[in-house]
Amino acid sequence: MSASPTKAKAGAEKISVVVSAKVPVNDLVTRFEFKRQDGGPFPTFSGGAHTVVEMNDAGRTRLNPYSLMSDPEDTETYAISVRRDDEGRGGSLFMHNFVNVGDQMNITYPVNLFNLDLRARKHLFLAGGIGITPFVAMSKQLDRIGGNWELHYGVRSAALGSYAEELSTKNPNKVHVYEDDKGEAIALEALLNGQPLGTHVYVCGPKGMIDWVRQTAKQAGWPDDNVHFEEFAAPQPGEPFEVRLCKSDRTITVGEHESLLEALEREGVDAPYLCRGGACGQCETDVIRHDGAFVHRDHWLEDEVKASGKKIMPCVSRFVGASLEIDR
Numbered sequence: 001m002s003a004s005p006t007k008a009k010a011g012a013e014k015i016s017v018v019v020s021a022k023v024p025v026n027d028l029v030t031r032f033e034f035k036r037q038d039g040g041p042f043p044t045f046s047g048g049a050h051t052v053v054e055m056n057d058a059g060r061t062r063l064n065p066y067s068l069m070s071d072p073e074d075t076e077t078y079a080i081s082v083r084r085d086d087e088g089r090g091g092s093l094f095m096h097n098f099v100n101v102g103d104q105m106n107i108t109y110p111v112n113l114f115n116l117d118l119r120a121r122k123h124l125f126l127a128g129g130i131g132i133t134p135f136v137a138m139s140k141q142l143d144r145i146g147g148n149w150e151l152h153y154g155v156r157s158a159a160l161g162s163y164a165e166e167l168s169t170k171n172p173n174k175v176h177v178y179e180d181d182k183g184e185a186i187a188l189e190a191l192l193n194g195q196p197l198g199t200h201v202y203v204c205g206p207k208g209m210i211d212w213v214r215q216t217a218k219q220a221g222w223p224d225d226n227v228h229f230e231e232f233a234a235p236q237p238g239e240p241f242e243v244r245l246c247k248s249d250r251t252i253t254v255g256e257h258e259s260l261l262e263a264l265e266r267e268g269v270d271a272p273y274l275c276r277g278g279a280c281g282q283c284e285t286d287v288i289r290h291d292g293a294f295v296h297r298d299h300w301l302e303d304e305v306k307a308s309g310k311k312i313m314p315c316v317s318r319f320v321g322a323s324l325e326i327d328r
């Protein structure tokens, strides 16, 4: 996602794939590689694109977005890296525990909400943890066209620094790794102040890191258009709630551990999505009437729209109250 995202138009069309490799990267992260099931070529993509991986978890469909980290020009293999989240909703555990080489899966066509701005004179990448993955693809894209990039990568420890060693070895003058357990940290203000005019900064990592970079850049006078960030919010659990679907003419219940979008999908209701993380705007849905309060968790709706109670983003946002009716 960029600082000023445009509304995505594409649907979430699927590609049938076979898992061609499952490679442990470290104690938390595993890389999965996919080939097309029909043996044909994948479409090329641009660095920063993601795909949504469909998992059939004992009859429950899970749909999780992951950044593509393979070479954007490689039409034979797509690769993603999945960080195991023991406290999460189960998608990453399913990938780690139950997905194996030879399995057939569906993934969506790539969609890019975190594009490189190729007008930039220099691309400054700031990654935290598993937020490294889009930059692996972006750096490959820029290397191909002779683009100027530099990466500053914060990791918990050397052992958990996914791809840090290979990136540093290949690009010793461009890659700077900061190991948290050694007390190392990015000197962000100095780093931002030292950039040549025309630099764009890109950040992907934990929310705290994204907020820190955006605020520091703003205070240092960086234009919003030069600051890009990738932040997908994971749906959070909450009290179950009922929703009246006026187009479908029925009422459904959203469970504690599912999102409104997942409840719509479970009921076979047509509900568009691209990011499933409150970032792209694709799932924006009109609220017809409500009596209660929204728990907005997206990064898409403006604050005034959120306050108006006229829109909800079903991928991440919830409702608490007596009644809710939406235009689905």
Ligand code: FES
Residues within 6 Å of the ligand: 272, 273, 274, 275, 276, 277, 278, 279, 280, 281, 282, 283, 284, 298, 300, 313, 314, 315, 316
């Ligand atoms: S699917 Fe992207 S904001 Fe909901």
